[in-house]
Amino acid sequence: NAGVTQTPKFRVLKTGQSMTLLCAQDMNHEYMYWYRQDPGMGLRLIHYSVGEGTTAKGEVPDGYNVSRLKKQNFLLGLESAAPSQTSVYFCASSDTGYGYTFGSGTRLTVV
Amino acid sequence: RKEVEQDPGPFNVPEGATVAFNCTYSNSASQSFFWYRQDCRKEPKLLMSVYSSGNEDGRFTAQLNRASQYISLLIRDSKLSDSATYLCVAFNQAGTALIFGKGTTLSVSS
Numbered sequence: 387n388a389g390v391t392q393t394p395k396f397r398v399l400k401t402g403q404s405m406t407l408l409c410a411q412d413m414n415h416e417y418m419y420w421y422r423q424d425p426g427m428g429l430r431l432i433h434y435s436v437g438e439g440t441t442a443k444g445e446v447p448d449g450y451n452v453s454r455l456k457k458q459n460f461l462l463g464l465e466s467a468a469p470s471q472t473s474v475y476f477c478a479s480s481d482t483g484y485g486y487t488f489g490s491g492t493r494l495t496v497v
Numbered sequence: 498r499k500e501v502e503q504d505p506g507p508f509n510v511p512e513g514a515t516v517a518f519n520c521t522y523s524n525s526a527s528q529s530f531f532w533y534r535q536d537c538r539k540e541p542k543l544l545m546s547v548y549s550s551g552n553e554d555g556r557f558t559a560q561l562n563r564a565s566q567y568i569s570l571l572i573r574d575s576k577l578s579d580s581a582t583y584l585c586v587a588f589n590q591a592g593t594a595l596i597f598g599k600g601t602t603l604s605v606s607s
Contacts, residue, residue, distance in 0.1 A: 419594055428599035429541065429584070436593060444594060476540055484529055484588075484595060488540035 392489035409477030418460035503598040520585030
């Protein structure tokens with residue numbers, strides 16, 4: 387039972403490069419979320435989805451785009467990476483809207 | 498004002514101590530609150546929900562005071578394994594996603 391899987395686990399990008407973070411869940415959850423966590427800032431909501439084909443902005447959406455074309459996958463895109471996007475990114479899913487299952491995180495460094 | 502604010506910590510306590518964390522929230526319409534636990538460099542995990550009547554799970558007790566928009570977590574008889582960061586959580590204004598506090602770090606020593 388994999389739960390929530392994030393790929394990649396680590397990545398180093400150069401400023402201006404683009405990349406996509408993949409979140410996959412095998413629990414048939416409706417809700418999926420992307421958070422970033424920085425030292426001293428806690429977890430901040432980037433974007434979320436309440437069902438296949440839907441997305442919504444969270445607290446810090448600028449510089450990111452998302453897509454939920456399939457229920458089990460939630461993609462987070464960085465079109466032009468900036469050093470300020472260096473962070474640990476967590477994906478989560480839920481069937482109830484509050485009991486989140488988190489992935490193990492993606493550690494992204496932008497140089 | 499941030500939607501969820503917590504004691505900054507860190508809390509350093511000996512084994513067996515009782516420790517309490519506090520949290521305030523700004524969304525008066527939020528119906529549900531939670532405490533999550535996060536170990537160093539790991540993902541957060543749900544510790545317990547917080548109900549208006551308060552709830553207890555073993556050594557852990559959570560309380561909610563709606564009038565003061567205040568949540569607390571009490572840990573009795575602290576164990577070394579309780580060392581972690583505790584995140585206070587409430588719903589966002591739209592009621593569609595969880596908003597996490599910055600967390601309070603607990604270190605239990607022998």
